[in-house]
Amino acid sequence: MIPYGRQDITQADIDSVLEVLRSDFLTQGPKVPAFEHAVAEKVGAKYAVAVNSATSALHVACLALQLGPGDWLWTTPVTFVASANCALYCGAKVDFVDIDERTYNMSPVALEKKLEQAEREGKLPKVVIPVHLCGQPCDMAAIHALAQRYGFKIVEDASHAVGGKYHDEYIGNGRYSDITVFSFHPVKIITTAEGGMAVTNDAVLAERMVLLRSHGVTRDPARMTSLPDGPWYYQQISLGFNYRMTELQAALGLSQLKRLDAYVAKRHVIAALYNKLLKDFPVITPWQHSNGYSGLHLYVIRLRLEQIQRSHREVFESLRAQGIGVNLHYIPVHTQPYYLAMGFAAGDYPESERYYAEAISLPMYAALQEAQVHTVVEAVRHAIEGV
Structure with a gap:
């Protein structure tokens, strides 16, 4: 059987994972920050937040943008269910925008028409998630211009598109969106086994996503509501999740990123x-x-x-x-x-x-x-x- 997609694992990949297995850290060590820095630098973003899947990245991205009950998220019907489900996780409502007949991505023409009607009805979206289907970038300039006019935030679902470019710049640089999400599933372009990442140029959004991926817990005294009881002290300051990426995954990602x-x-x-x-x-x-x-x-x-x-x-x-x-x-x-x-x-x-x-x-x-x-x-x- 010739599969529709599969990972390519080299000896260098295997060696990088073995190195971690022999190290002191299997999780919450130096490899995850190194992978985040490498991806951010590659795509031209200021911040990157690694998580255990692109689904988790979509979830924390929406929460960071404060999507919640009473809000609307719009995406394309031609995507995996995660692009829409992330709104429901936040208690928000979902609607869809039809695709362009040639690119199969969200149609800016259909989006504009739907926005005009939504404005009349008082149902404008808070977040729009264009999906770069198959890896082809959406018409982000047009979608961004509509965001400026109608006031919605943009999360690019670039699960298919790491390494792709739009107007000769890497997808994920944040020129036309608030947050971009990548997937590193084995059938994707590079893999960390399971894994995902959210990149942004907004320090506040990055800080929120970092907190959300690890139970909403902080060890930073500057973010605590009271003085620490001692060096062991931590506080849960929001409701978060265990969405962390392991050191093994990050090591594999760092190795794969080179190719x-x-x-x-x-x-x-x-x-x-x-x-x-x-x-x-x-x-x-x-x-x-x-x-x-x-x-x-x-x-x-x-x-x-x-x-x-x-x-x-x-x-x-x-x-x-x-x-x-x-x-x-x-x-x-x-x-x-x-x-x-x-x-x-x-x-x-x-x-x-x-x-x-x-x-x-x-x-x-x-x-x-x-x-x-x-x-x-x-x-x-x-x-x-x-x-």
Whole structure:
């Protein structure tokens, strides 16, 4: 089976983790701050807060922005459920903005129209989470301009996009958002096994997220409500969580980060080969905006079903049967039973639903070999032709 994504672990990665295992600190040691500093420096942000998953990063980001009951968070339907669930964790309400037909990211046109209506109804969002689907950056300049006009905060969900660029600058530099979130899951561009990070240029937001990731507990006398009883003293000054990243994960991340640019470049070589080989197939290959350099976490094709005698499901199942571990990213969040129970319905976001009816994620990872790409494309041919 050729999987749709997988980690690339080198001897240097293994050695870095073994070094930690032999050290005095398996958690709360020097590696996590070093990893935070390295990522912040790489993307051009002032602060970075490492956590145990991108889901946790989204949660503490929303809490840091003081999202709560009575507030609205808007995101895209075409994302993993975590991009929306983070609002519910905070007691806030969720709504969605349909996608652009070419980028599959949040449509700034649809966002502006929805904001105009929300302003009339007194239901403007407090936070908007654009998702850089597949690694392609959203139109952040347009979304940021709308934020300036309507007063909402922006959290970039860049779980797919570490190493990607927007207007020749690394995603995560904070030029167009308040906080950016990265994921380091094994199928992502670099990995810490499980793990995530939130980056920001705002010292107050960074301080809040640091507190939230570790039970809301501080050992800093300057933040305490009374003088310490002694050198052992700590205070819980807010309600937080155990969202810490381990030293083992941070060591792996530091090692992987050295190869980030090489990994993304290799993904572009693979995508170019896919584009060439699939050129005459009845599929839509990924469109890349000229102002962005995608992290290319995913390579998604859309089937031109009107030109194919087989259904979306038949093509997908044929590929799996041929040993190609395709996947589908994502089922629109508003169609999930949990969200249907809130009042969302099929048909609410037609562009997102059209995408879902046609999309298939082909294998994409840095270690994918040219011969394997040819194997995948030949399998696509067989799946479409039904032979």
